Amino acid sequence: xxxxxxxxxxxxxxxxxxxxxxRACDLQVVVSQPDRPAGxxxxxxxxxxxxxxxxxxxxxxxxxxVRDGALAAALREHxxxxxxxxxxxxxxxxxxxxxxxxxxINVHASLLPRWxxxxxxxxxxLAGDRETGVAIMQMEExxxxxxxxxxxxxxxxxxxxxGELFDRLAPLGGAVxxxxxxxxxxxxxxxEQDERGxxxxxxxxxxxxxxxxxxxxxxVIDHVxxxxxxPGAFTGRGDLVLKLFxxxxxxxxxxxxxxxxxxxxxxxxxxHVACGEGIVCIAELQVVGGKRMPAHAYAAGKPFAPGESLxxxxxxxxxxxx
Numbered sequence: 001x002x003x004x005x006x007x008x009x010x011x012x013x014x015x016x017x018x019x020x021x022x023r024a025c026d027l028q029v030v031v032s033q034p035d036r037p038a039g040x041x042x043x044x045x046x047x048x049x050x051x052x053x054x055x056x057x058x059x060x061x062x063x064x065x066v067r068d069g070a071l072a073a074a075l076r077e078h079x080x081x082x083x084x085x086x087x088x089x090x091x092x093x094x095x096x097x098x099x100x101x102x103x104x105i106n107v108h109a110s111l112l113p114r115w116x117x118x119x120x121x122x123x124x125x126l127a128g129d130r131e132t133g134v135a136i137m138q139m140e141e142x143x144x145x146x147x148x149x150x151x152x153x154x155x156x157x158x159x160x161x162x163g164e165l166f167d168r169l170a171p172l173g174g175a176v177x178x179x180x181x182x183x184x185x186x187x188x189x190x191x192e193q194d195e196r197g198x199x200x201x202x203x204x205x206x207x208x209x210x211x212x213x214x215x216x217x218x219x220v221i222d223h224v225x226x227x228x229x230x231p232g233a234f235t236g237r238g239d240l241v242l243k244l245f246x247x248x249x250x251x252x253x254x255x256x257x258x259x260x261x262x263x264x265x266x267x268x269x270x271x272h273v274a275c276g277e278g279i280v281c282i283a284e285l286q287v288v289g290g291k292r293m294p295a296h297a298y299a300a301g302k303p304f305a306p307g308e309s310l311x312x313x314x315x316x317x318x319x320x321x322x
Contacts, residue, residue, distance in 0.1 A: 002026045003081040003102070003184060008088040012048040013166055016174030017086035017107050019052070024181035027058050028078040031071065033089050034062045067093045075099055082184065084177065085139065097139055102185055104139040107173045109166075110201065111151060112137060113193040116144035117201035121169065122162045124201075126226030128218065131155050132165070134173040136180050138190045147190035152176045159221070159248055161228040206231040211244060213261035213310065217278035221247040224282070234288075235261070236313030245292060246270070246283035254279050261309040271295040273310065 005025035007018050010033040021027050030053035035044040053060045063071045072095045075083070080100040085092070086107040097104050110120035112135045117123075124132045133153040140146040152172055156165060180187065209231040211223060224247035227233040233244040250272045258264060258274040265272045270283035286292040 006083045009049045009086040010047040013170045014086040015052045016170040020174040020178035024178045031061045106137045106139045108135045113198040115201040118203040120201040128222040147192045149190045161225040163229040211235045214276040217275040217280045220280045235310040241288045241313040243286040250279035250281040263304045266299040
């Protein structure tokens with residue numbers, strides 16, 4: 001018997017899961033966040049999941065609230081067997097969690113219980129984790145606390161950015177989800193999470209993008225790639241705010257007396273900056289409000305003085321890259 005399902009999700013990351021549900025189930029309805037203003041013109045933009053669901057011909061609900069009973073009533077009309085949730089962006093109340101016959105299933109981009117919360121991919125990269133994955137979880141009222149049905153593990157590349165990892169995990173999550181749904185309900189009971197491995201993954205703030213040159217070069221590399229694409233790692237150069245991209249270990253040898261943040265050289269490889277330990281090479285730079293470009297192209301127009309150091313910026317943390 002084909003399961004009657006609803007899907008709840010919003011960003012591009014959730015689209016692969018949406019298609020998995022559409023292939024494996026009788027997809028009745030999709031729930032996504034409301035359209036939001038975006039860009040310089042502040043025009044209303046539909047979530048990626050809404051656009052994908054519309055292309056599939058599936059009706060879409062975009063409630064402003066999830067706890068006033070209206071959404072639960074609308075979903076109840078579909079006599080659902082299961083609700084699948086991937087990056088919806090709201091915490092669901094008990095009346096929705098208990099509504100489908102088989103409960104609510106969540107696709108979470110981490111190896112639970114490590115990195116419970118809103119930013120599991122970015123936090124894993126920032127922490128220098130060597131592996132991550134996708135967990136299929138039975139949802140409860142707590143934040144990502146439910147028992148886990150199955151997990152797919154994948155390595156994190158040493159220079160892989162958060163954005164690159166997002167793009168890679170999304171289809172992996174869709175594949176694991178589809179296989180699981182095709183076996184449901186004939187699946188083993190899920191495994192309770194071991195709370196001893198609990199690590200939280202709170203949402204990122206713009207201010208976290210500030211690069212601390214006093215850290216060892218490995219931590220600086222993890223910081224730059226973890227903050228890419230948002231909010232972006234940044235540093236200061238006088239009154240300018242520079243955003244940093246594509247960090248890697250530098251092959252240069254550190255000179256005696258080099259201070260953290262000091263620009264030691266700029267060549268075709270990038271901008272070589274002294275850290276608390278070692279040297280990092282930043283391949284691309286962007287002045288806030290300008291274009292992202294190779295570091296050597298930026299320095300050709302605005303050369304660094306001998307011994308010049310990067311500092312904390314004198315302006316507010318920058319927004320997303322243009």
